[in-house]
Amino acid sequence: MNITKTLDAKGLACPMPIVKTKKAIDAIKSGEVLEVVVTDKGALNDIPAWAKSGGHTVLEQKTEEDVLYFYIQKA
Amino acid sequence: MAVYKWTAAEVARKVIDNEELFILDVRNHDAFEDWKIEGHKFEYLNIPYFELMDGVEEILPKLPTDKEVLVVCAKEGSSVMVAEMLSEAGREVAYLEGGMKSWSSYLEPIKVSDLENGGEIYQFVRLGKGCLSYMVISEGEAAIIDAVRFTDVFTNFAKEKGVEIKHVFDTHLHADHISGGRHIAAATGATYYLPPKDATEVVFDYTPLTDGLNIKIGASQIDVNAFYSPGHTIGSTSFIIDNQFLLTGDILFIDSIGRPDLAGLAEDWVDDLRETLYSRYRELAEDLVVLPAHFMIIDELNEDGTVARRLGDLFKENHGLNIEDEGEFRRTVTDHLPPQPNAYQQIRQVNMGKITPDNDEQTEMEIGPNRCAVR
Numbered sequence: 001m002n003i004t005k006t007l008d009a010k011g012l013a014c015p016m017p018i019v020k021t022k023k024a025i026d027a028i029k030s031g032e033v034l035e036v037v038v039t040d041k042g043a044l045n046d047i048p049a050w051a052k053s054g055g056h057t058v059l060e061q062k063t064e065e066d067v068l069y070f071y072i073q074k075a
Numbered sequence: 076m077a078v079y080k081w082t083a084a085e086v087a088r089k090v091i092d093n094e095e096l097f098i099l100d101v102r103n104h105d106a107f108e109d110w111k112i113e114g115h116k117f118e119y120l121n122i123p124y125f126e127l128m129d130g131v132e133e134i135l136p137k138l139p140t141d142k143e144v145l146v147v148c149a150k151e152g153s154s155v156m157v158a159e160m161l162s163e164a165g166r167e168v169a170y171l172e173g174g175m176k177s178w179s180s181y182l183e184p185i186k187v188s189d190l191e192n193g194g195e196i197y198q199f200v201r202l203g204k205g206c207l208s209y210m211v212i213s214e215g216e217a218a219i220i221d222a223v224r225f226t227d228v229f230t231n232f233a234k235e236k237g238v239e240i241k242h243v244f245d246t247h248l249h250a251d252h253i254s255g256g257r258h259i260a261a262a263t264g265a266t267y268y269l270p271p272k273d274a275t276e277v278v279f280d281y282t283p284l285t286d287g288l289n290i291k292i293g294a295s296q297i298d299v300n301a302f303y304s305p306g307h308t309i310g311s312t313s314f315i316i317d318n319q320f321l322l323t324g325d326i327l328f329i330d331s332i333g334r335p336d337l338a339g340l341a342e343d344w345v346d347d348l349r350e351t352l353y354s355r356y357r358e359l360a361e362d363l364v365v366l367p368a369h370f371m372i373i374d375e376l377n378e379d380g381t382v383a384r385r386l387g388d389l390f391k392e393n394h395g396l397n398i399e400d401e402g403e404f405r406r407t408v409t410d411h412l413p414p415q416p417n418a419y420q421q422i423r424q425v426n427m428g429k430i431t432p433d434n435d436e437q438t439e440m441e442i443g444p445n446r447c448a449v450r
Binding site for chain 2: 014015016018022046053
Protein backbone atom coordinates (compact mmCIF):
# COMPACT_ATOMS: atom_id res chain seq x y z
CA MET A 1 0.00 0.00 0.00
CA ASN A 2 1.34 3.42 -1.02
CA ILE A 3 0.58 6.01 1.59
CA THR A 4 0.32 9.46 0.05
CA LYS A 5 -0.13 11.39 3.26
CA THR A 6 -0.36 10.87 7.01
CA LEU A 7 -2.66 12.76 9.32
CA ASP A 8 -1.72 12.74 12.98
CA ALA A 9 -4.94 13.37 14.91
CA LYS A 10 -3.76 11.83 18.17
CA GLY A 11 -5.15 13.52 21.27
CA LEU A 12 -7.91 15.28 19.35
CA ALA A 13 -11.51 14.81 20.45
CA CYS A 14 -14.56 14.36 18.29
CA PRO A 15 -15.38 16.02 15.87
CA MET A 16 -11.82 17.20 15.10
CA PRO A 17 -10.42 13.86 13.82
CA ILE A 18 -13.12 13.72 11.15
CA VAL A 19 -12.96 17.45 10.36
CA LYS A 20 -9.22 17.09 9.72
CA THR A 21 -9.61 13.80 7.88
CA LYS A 22 -12.07 15.44 5.54
CA LYS A 23 -9.70 18.33 4.85
CA ALA A 24 -6.81 15.93 4.24
CA ILE A 25 -8.87 13.81 1.87
CA ASP A 26 -9.94 16.95 -0.01
CA ALA A 27 -6.26 17.71 -0.56
CA ILE A 28 -5.29 14.38 -2.17
CA LYS A 29 -6.20 12.89 -5.53
CA SER A 30 -8.69 10.17 -6.30
CA GLY A 31 -7.19 6.71 -5.68
CA GLU A 32 -4.50 8.03 -3.31
CA VAL A 33 -4.29 6.74 0.26
CA LEU A 34 -4.49 8.76 3.47
CA GLU A 35 -3.21 7.33 6.74
CA VAL A 36 -5.11 8.66 9.79
CA VAL A 37 -3.68 8.13 13.27
CA VAL A 38 -6.15 8.85 16.04
CA THR A 39 -6.74 8.12 19.72
CA ASP A 40 -10.40 9.15 20.09
CA LYS A 41 -12.34 5.87 20.31
CA GLY A 42 -15.34 7.45 18.63
CA ALA A 43 -13.33 7.26 15.40
CA LEU A 44 -13.63 3.49 15.41
CA ASN A 45 -17.19 3.72 14.14
CA ASP A 46 -17.23 7.25 12.77
CA ILE A 47 -14.34 7.08 10.29
CA PRO A 48 -15.69 4.01 8.45
CA ALA A 49 -19.22 5.51 8.49
CA TRP A 50 -17.94 8.85 7.20
CA ALA A 51 -15.82 7.16 4.51
CA LYS A 52 -18.80 5.12 3.37
CA SER A 53 -21.03 8.18 3.12
CA GLY A 54 -18.44 9.87 0.90
CA GLY A 55 -17.78 6.76 -1.18
CA HIS A 56 -14.19 6.41 0.08
CA THR A 57 -12.74 3.00 0.93
CA VAL A 58 -11.15 2.04 4.23
CA LEU A 59 -8.48 -0.35 2.94
CA GLU A 60 -7.30 -1.33 6.39
CA GLN A 61 -7.69 -0.38 10.02
CA LYS A 62 -5.83 -1.53 13.08
CA THR A 63 -5.44 -0.75 16.77
CA GLU A 64 -2.05 -0.72 18.47
CA GLU A 65 -1.88 0.15 22.16
CA ASP A 66 -4.95 2.40 22.14
CA VAL A 67 -3.88 4.15 18.94
CA LEU A 68 -6.12 3.64 15.90
CA TYR A 69 -4.78 3.57 12.34
CA PHE A 70 -6.97 3.95 9.27
CA TYR A 71 -5.93 3.71 5.62
CA ILE A 72 -8.46 5.50 3.45
CA GLN A 73 -8.44 5.45 -0.31
CA LYS A 74 -10.08 8.52 -1.82
CA ALA A 75 -13.02 7.91 -4.16
CA MET B 76 -28.92 33.21 17.57
CA ALA B 77 -27.89 31.92 20.94
CA VAL B 78 -26.69 28.38 21.55
CA TYR B 79 -27.91 26.98 24.86
CA LYS B 80 -26.34 24.28 26.95
CA TRP B 81 -28.65 21.81 28.65
CA THR B 82 -27.68 19.40 31.38
CA ALA B 83 -28.82 15.79 31.50
CA ALA B 84 -30.92 16.77 34.55
CA GLU B 85 -32.88 19.27 32.43
CA VAL B 86 -33.51 16.67 29.75
CA ALA B 87 -34.58 14.16 32.42
CA ARG B 88 -37.17 16.67 33.64
CA LYS B 89 -38.63 16.87 30.11
CA VAL B 90 -38.91 13.09 29.97
CA ILE B 91 -40.60 12.83 33.35
CA ASP B 92 -42.90 15.82 32.80
CA ASN B 93 -43.98 14.43 29.43
CA GLU B 94 -42.86 17.51 27.54
CA GLU B 95 -42.25 17.81 23.83
CA LEU B 96 -38.73 17.99 22.47
CA PHE B 97 -37.09 17.65 19.08
CA ILE B 98 -33.78 15.82 19.22
CA LEU B 99 -31.25 16.19 16.43
CA ASP B 100 -28.95 13.25 17.12
CA VAL B 101 -25.69 13.67 15.20
CA ARG B 102 -24.10 10.31 16.10
CA ASN B 103 -23.78 7.72 13.37
CA HIS B 104 -26.84 5.67 12.44
CA ASP B 105 -25.79 2.45 14.20
CA ALA B 106 -25.24 4.24 17.51
CA PHE B 107 -28.62 5.98 17.23
CA GLU B 108 -30.49 2.78 16.33
CA ASP B 109 -28.88 1.01 19.25
CA TRP B 110 -29.55 3.58 21.94
CA LYS B 111 -31.01 7.08 22.21
CA ILE B 112 -32.70 9.49 24.60
CA GLU B 113 -36.24 8.21 24.94
CA GLY B 114 -39.18 10.47 25.78
CA HIS B 115 -42.93 9.97 25.51
CA LYS B 116 -43.32 13.03 23.28
CA PHE B 117 -39.87 13.29 21.73
CA GLU B 118 -39.30 13.51 18.00
CA TYR B 119 -36.02 12.63 16.35
CA LEU B 120 -33.84 13.36 13.38
CA ASN B 121 -30.62 11.38 13.06
CA ILE B 122 -28.00 12.88 10.76
CA PRO B 123 -24.36 12.03 11.52
CA TYR B 124 -22.28 15.14 12.18
CA PHE B 125 -19.83 14.20 9.46
CA GLU B 126 -22.57 14.62 6.88
CA LEU B 127 -23.09 18.20 8.08
CA MET B 128 -19.53 19.46 7.80
CA ASP B 129 -20.25 21.25 4.53
CA GLY B 130 -23.27 23.01 5.98
CA VAL B 131 -26.63 22.55 7.65
CA GLU B 132 -28.83 24.18 4.97
CA GLU B 133 -30.21 20.84 3.80
CA ILE B 134 -31.63 19.91 7.18
CA LEU B 135 -33.09 23.33 8.10
CA PRO B 136 -36.53 22.50 6.64
CA LYS B 137 -36.64 19.34 8.74
CA LEU B 138 -36.13 21.19 12.02
CA PRO B 139 -39.25 22.60 13.69
CA THR B 140 -39.35 26.28 14.64
CA ASP B 141 -42.21 25.90 17.12
CA LYS B 142 -40.45 23.36 19.34
CA GLU B 143 -37.26 23.26 21.34
CA VAL B 144 -34.43 21.58 19.43
CA LEU B 145 -31.66 19.73 21.26
CA VAL B 146 -28.53 18.57 19.45
CA VAL B 147 -27.03 15.40 20.90
CA CYS B 148 -23.85 13.45 20.21
CA ALA B 149 -21.69 10.91 22.01
CA LYS B 150 -19.54 13.20 24.12
CA GLU B 151 -20.55 16.81 23.26
CA GLY B 152 -17.94 18.05 20.76
CA SER B 153 -19.86 17.33 17.56
CA SER B 154 -23.14 18.60 18.95
CA VAL B 155 -21.49 21.93 19.81
CA MET B 156 -20.18 22.18 16.24
CA VAL B 157 -23.58 21.45 14.72
CA ALA B 158 -25.43 23.67 17.21
CA GLU B 159 -23.14 26.58 16.33
CA MET B 160 -23.72 26.02 12.63
CA LEU B 161 -27.48 26.01 13.19
CA SER B 162 -27.17 29.15 15.28
CA GLU B 163 -25.31 30.90 12.45
CA ALA B 164 -28.11 29.82 10.14
CA GLY B 165 -30.55 31.70 12.40
CA ARG B 166 -31.91 28.85 14.51
CA GLU B 167 -32.16 28.83 18.27
CA VAL B 168 -30.95 25.46 19.51
CA ALA B 169 -29.37 23.77 22.52
CA TYR B 170 -26.83 21.01 22.89
CA LEU B 171 -26.56 18.37 25.62
CA GLU B 172 -23.66 18.98 27.95
CA GLY B 173 -21.49 15.86 28.08
CA GLY B 174 -23.53 14.15 25.35
CA MET B 175 -24.80 10.59 25.69
CA LYS B 176 -22.03 9.94 28.21
CA SER B 177 -23.61 12.29 30.72
CA TRP B 178 -27.10 11.03 29.79
CA SER B 179 -25.97 7.51 30.64
CA SER B 180 -24.72 8.69 34.03
CA TYR B 181 -27.60 10.84 35.21
CA LEU B 182 -29.70 9.66 38.16
CA GLU B 183 -33.05 11.19 39.16
CA PRO B 184 -34.27 10.36 42.68
CA ILE B 185 -38.06 10.06 42.84
CA LYS B 186 -40.11 9.28 45.90
CA VAL B 187 -42.14 6.13 45.39
CA SER B 188 -44.12 6.22 48.61
CA ASP B 189 -44.25 6.92 52.30
CA LEU B 190 -43.85 3.88 54.51
CA GLU B 191 -45.31 3.11 57.90
CA ASN B 192 -44.41 5.49 60.74
CA GLY B 193 -42.69 8.15 58.69
CA GLY B 194 -40.50 5.92 56.52
CA GLU B 195 -39.93 6.62 52.84
CA ILE B 196 -38.85 4.69 49.78
CA TYR B 197 -37.05 6.37 46.88
CA GLN B 198 -36.33 5.09 43.41
CA PHE B 199 -33.21 6.42 41.68
CA VAL B 200 -34.04 6.38 37.99
CA ARG B 201 -31.08 6.23 35.63
CA LEU B 202 -33.01 7.18 32.51
CA GLY B 203 -30.14 6.81 30.06
CA LYS B 204 -29.33 3.27 31.04
CA GLY B 205 -32.66 2.06 32.40
CA CYS B 206 -31.18 1.20 35.81
CA LEU B 207 -33.22 1.56 38.99
CA SER B 208 -31.71 1.78 42.47
CA TYR B 209 -33.54 2.12 45.78
CA MET B 210 -33.15 3.80 49.14
CA VAL B 211 -35.35 2.92 52.08
CA ILE B 212 -35.33 5.57 54.77
CA SER B 213 -36.66 5.40 58.26
CA GLU B 214 -35.86 7.76 61.09
CA GLY B 215 -32.11 8.10 61.19
CA GLU B 216 -31.22 5.11 59.01
CA ALA B 217 -31.18 4.02 55.40
CA ALA B 218 -30.76 0.87 53.33
CA ILE B 219 -29.75 0.94 49.68
CA ILE B 220 -30.54 -1.72 47.10
CA ASP B 221 -28.80 -2.14 43.74
CA ALA B 222 -26.82 1.10 43.84
CA VAL B 223 -25.18 2.14 40.57
CA ARG B 224 -21.59 3.36 40.57
CA PHE B 225 -22.29 7.06 41.21
CA THR B 226 -21.85 6.66 44.94
CA ASP B 227 -21.91 10.41 45.70
CA VAL B 228 -25.53 10.65 44.60
CA PHE B 229 -26.53 8.17 47.30
CA THR B 230 -24.28 9.41 50.07
CA ASN B 231 -25.27 13.05 49.44
CA PHE B 232 -28.94 12.14 49.35
CA ALA B 233 -28.59 10.34 52.69
CA LYS B 234 -26.84 13.40 54.12
CA GLU B 235 -29.64 15.68 52.93
CA LYS B 236 -32.17 13.40 54.57
CA GLY B 237 -30.12 13.21 57.75
CA VAL B 238 -29.90 9.42 57.69
CA GLU B 239 -27.02 7.02 58.17
CA ILE B 240 -26.57 4.33 55.53
CA LYS B 241 -26.52 1.06 57.47
CA HIS B 242 -27.16 -1.66 54.90
CA VAL B 243 -26.25 -1.91 51.22
CA PHE B 244 -27.58 -4.80 49.12
CA ASP B 245 -27.06 -6.08 45.63
CA THR B 246 -29.86 -8.41 44.54
CA HIS B 247 -27.38 -10.23 42.29
CA LEU B 248 -24.02 -9.89 40.57
CA HIS B 249 -24.84 -7.32 37.88
CA ALA B 250 -23.71 -7.79 34.28
CA ASP B 251 -25.01 -4.61 32.63
CA HIS B 252 -23.73 -1.92 34.97
CA ILE B 253 -21.05 -1.43 37.58
CA SER B 254 -22.29 -1.67 41.15
CA GLY B 255 -21.57 1.12 43.62
CA GLY B 256 -22.67 -1.08 46.52
CA ARG B 257 -19.43 -2.13 48.15
CA HIS B 258 -17.88 1.33 47.65
CA ILE B 259 -20.79 3.01 49.44
CA ALA B 260 -20.46 0.47 52.24
CA ALA B 261 -16.72 1.12 52.51
CA ALA B 262 -17.24 4.89 52.63
CA THR B 263 -20.02 4.82 55.22
CA GLY B 264 -19.22 1.81 57.35
CA ALA B 265 -22.44 0.10 56.22
CA THR B 266 -22.73 -3.66 55.78
CA TYR B 267 -22.52 -4.86 52.17
CA TYR B 268 -24.58 -7.91 51.24
CA LEU B 269 -24.33 -10.07 48.14
CA PRO B 270 -25.94 -13.46 47.44
CA PRO B 271 -23.22 -16.07 48.14
CA LYS B 272 -24.12 -18.15 45.07
CA ASP B 273 -23.30 -15.15 42.84
CA ALA B 274 -20.18 -14.37 44.82
CA THR B 275 -18.07 -17.50 44.38
CA GLU B 276 -15.43 -15.58 42.44
CA VAL B 277 -15.48 -12.22 44.19
CA VAL B 278 -12.21 -11.03 45.71
CA PHE B 279 -13.58 -8.78 48.48
CA ASP B 280 -15.34 -9.40 51.79
CA TYR B 281 -19.12 -9.30 51.92
CA THR B 282 -21.96 -10.40 54.14
CA PRO B 283 -24.03 -13.26 52.66
CA LEU B 284 -27.48 -12.25 51.50
CA THR B 285 -29.46 -15.39 52.23
CA ASP B 286 -33.06 -16.52 52.00
CA GLY B 287 -35.08 -15.30 54.96
CA LEU B 288 -32.65 -12.58 56.03
CA ASN B 289 -34.59 -9.89 57.88
CA ILE B 290 -33.29 -6.40 58.54
CA LYS B 291 -35.11 -3.61 60.32
CA ILE B 292 -34.42 -0.01 59.34
CA GLY B 293 -34.47 2.93 61.73
CA ALA B 294 -36.65 3.84 64.66
CA SER B 295 -39.83 2.78 62.88
CA GLN B 296 -38.32 -0.67 62.19
CA ILE B 297 -39.20 -0.86 58.51
CA ASP B 298 -39.05 -4.52 57.53
CA VAL B 299 -36.68 -5.60 54.77
CA ASN B 300 -37.13 -9.30 54.03
CA ALA B 301 -34.94 -11.19 51.59
CA PHE B 302 -36.12 -14.22 49.69
CA TYR B 303 -34.24 -16.39 47.27
CA SER B 304 -35.52 -16.06 43.69
CA PRO B 305 -32.98 -17.51 41.25
CA GLY B 306 -33.18 -17.44 37.45
CA HIS B 307 -31.46 -14.35 36.10
CA THR B 308 -28.44 -15.51 38.07
CA ILE B 309 -28.20 -18.47 40.43
CA GLY B 310 -28.03 -16.15 43.45
CA SER B 311 -30.74 -13.62 42.50
CA THR B 312 -32.61 -12.53 45.61
CA SER B 313 -35.78 -10.42 45.96
CA PHE B 314 -36.87 -8.18 48.81
CA ILE B 315 -40.20 -7.47 50.40
CA ILE B 316 -40.21 -4.08 52.08
CA ASP B 317 -42.72 -3.00 54.71
CA ASN B 318 -45.05 -5.76 53.43
CA GLN B 319 -45.90 -3.39 50.58
CA PHE B 320 -43.14 -3.47 47.99
CA LEU B 321 -41.53 -6.33 46.10
CA LEU B 322 -38.06 -5.51 44.81
CA THR B 323 -37.53 -8.04 42.03
CA GLY B 324 -33.99 -7.19 40.91
CA ASP B 325 -33.52 -8.48 37.36
CA ILE B 326 -36.03 -11.34 37.67
CA LEU B 327 -39.28 -9.55 36.84
CA PHE B 328 -39.72 -6.23 35.07
CA ILE B 329 -42.87 -4.31 34.17
CA ASP B 330 -43.15 -5.37 30.54
CA SER B 331 -40.63 -8.22 30.42
CA ILE B 332 -38.80 -10.83 32.48
CA GLY B 333 -35.14 -11.45 33.29
CA ARG B 334 -32.87 -13.33 30.91
CA PRO B 335 -31.00 -16.33 32.25
CA ASP B 336 -27.93 -16.24 30.02
CA LEU B 337 -25.68 -13.37 31.10
CA ALA B 338 -23.41 -15.62 33.10
CA GLY B 339 -23.44 -18.10 30.21
CA LEU B 340 -25.80 -20.61 31.83
CA ALA B 341 -29.17 -20.07 30.16
CA GLU B 342 -30.00 -23.78 29.88
CA ASP B 343 -29.11 -24.41 33.52
CA TRP B 344 -31.05 -21.53 34.96
CA VAL B 345 -34.21 -21.58 32.88
CA ASP B 346 -35.90 -23.98 35.32
CA ASP B 347 -35.01 -21.72 38.24
CA LEU B 348 -36.43 -18.73 36.41
CA ARG B 349 -39.65 -20.63 35.70
CA GLU B 350 -39.89 -21.78 39.33
CA THR B 351 -39.39 -18.22 40.64
CA LEU B 352 -41.86 -16.55 38.29
CA TYR B 353 -44.53 -19.26 38.19
CA SER B 354 -44.37 -20.65 41.74
CA ARG B 355 -42.50 -18.52 44.27
CA TYR B 356 -43.93 -15.19 43.11
CA ARG B 357 -47.42 -16.70 42.76
CA GLU B 358 -47.48 -17.35 46.48
CA LEU B 359 -47.02 -13.67 47.29
CA ALA B 360 -49.79 -11.15 47.92
CA GLU B 361 -51.04 -9.69 44.65
CA ASP B 362 -51.24 -6.24 46.21
CA LEU B 363 -47.46 -6.00 46.53
CA VAL B 364 -46.07 -3.28 44.30
CA VAL B 365 -43.27 -4.52 42.08
CA LEU B 366 -40.13 -2.34 41.94
CA PRO B 367 -37.65 -3.80 39.44
CA ALA B 368 -33.95 -3.03 38.96
CA HIS B 369 -34.47 -2.00 35.33
CA PHE B 370 -36.81 -0.68 32.72
CA MET B 371 -36.32 -1.29 29.03
CA ILE B 372 -38.71 1.12 27.31
CA ILE B 373 -40.02 4.54 28.26
CA ASP B 374 -43.61 3.23 28.28
CA GLU B 375 -42.76 1.39 31.49
CA LEU B 376 -42.54 4.72 33.33
CA ASN B 377 -45.56 5.87 35.32
CA GLU B 378 -46.79 9.46 35.08
CA ASP B 379 -44.66 10.57 38.01
CA GLY B 380 -41.55 9.04 36.45
CA THR B 381 -41.41 6.00 38.72
CA VAL B 382 -41.31 2.43 37.50
CA ALA B 383 -43.74 0.46 39.69
CA ARG B 384 -46.77 -1.79 39.15
CA ARG B 385 -49.00 -4.01 41.30
CA LEU B 386 -47.91 -7.66 41.19
CA GLY B 387 -51.46 -8.82 40.48
CA ASP B 388 -51.58 -6.55 37.41
CA LEU B 389 -48.32 -8.01 36.12
CA PHE B 390 -49.73 -11.54 36.46
CA LYS B 391 -52.43 -10.42 34.04
CA GLU B 392 -50.46 -8.18 31.68
CA ASN B 393 -46.83 -9.28 31.54
CA HIS B 394 -46.36 -11.70 28.64
CA GLY B 395 -43.46 -13.46 30.39
CA LEU B 396 -45.76 -14.45 33.27
CA ASN B 397 -48.35 -15.89 30.94
CA ILE B 398 -46.57 -18.62 28.99
CA GLU B 399 -48.43 -21.75 30.08
CA ASP B 400 -46.31 -24.26 28.16
CA GLU B 401 -42.93 -24.98 29.76
CA GLY B 402 -41.30 -25.82 26.45
CA GLU B 403 -42.43 -22.54 24.97
CA PHE B 404 -41.17 -20.69 28.04
CA ARG B 405 -37.78 -22.39 27.67
CA ARG B 406 -37.58 -21.37 24.02
CA THR B 407 -38.64 -17.78 24.79
CA VAL B 408 -35.86 -17.24 27.32
CA THR B 409 -33.09 -19.20 25.59
CA ASP B 410 -33.64 -18.77 21.83
CA HIS B 411 -33.38 -15.56 19.86
CA LEU B 412 -32.24 -13.55 22.84
CA PRO B 413 -31.45 -9.88 22.24
CA PRO B 414 -27.74 -8.93 22.06
CA GLN B 415 -25.98 -8.96 25.40
CA PRO B 416 -25.22 -5.70 27.24
CA ASN B 417 -22.11 -3.84 26.17
CA ALA B 418 -18.94 -5.27 27.76
CA TYR B 419 -21.03 -7.50 30.06
CA GLN B 420 -18.21 -9.93 30.77
CA GLN B 421 -15.85 -7.14 31.77
CA ILE B 422 -18.58 -5.56 33.90
CA ARG B 423 -19.04 -8.82 35.79
CA GLN B 424 -15.28 -8.90 36.41
CA VAL B 425 -15.41 -5.36 37.78
CA ASN B 426 -18.30 -6.30 40.06
CA MET B 427 -16.29 -9.29 41.32
CA GLY B 428 -13.44 -6.90 42.15
CA LYS B 429 -11.09 -8.68 39.73
CA ILE B 430 -10.39 -5.63 37.58
CA THR B 431 -10.46 -1.94 38.55
CA PRO B 432 -10.83 0.26 35.46
CA ASP B 433 -10.61 4.04 35.81
CA ASN B 434 -13.67 6.26 35.57
CA ASP B 435 -13.43 6.83 31.79
CA GLU B 436 -13.09 3.12 31.15
CA GLN B 437 -16.11 2.43 33.34
CA THR B 438 -18.14 5.01 31.41
CA GLU B 439 -17.10 3.36 28.16
CA MET B 440 -18.09 -0.12 29.41
CA GLU B 441 -21.54 1.08 30.42
CA ILE B 442 -22.41 2.77 27.12
CA GLY B 443 -25.66 1.56 25.58
CA PRO B 444 -28.92 0.07 26.87
CA ASN B 445 -29.02 -2.45 29.75
CA ARG B 446 -30.49 -5.42 27.83
CA CYS B 447 -31.21 -7.56 30.85
CA ALA B 448 -34.68 -8.62 29.78
CA VAL B 449 -36.60 -10.93 27.48
CA ARG B 450 -39.93 -9.69 26.17
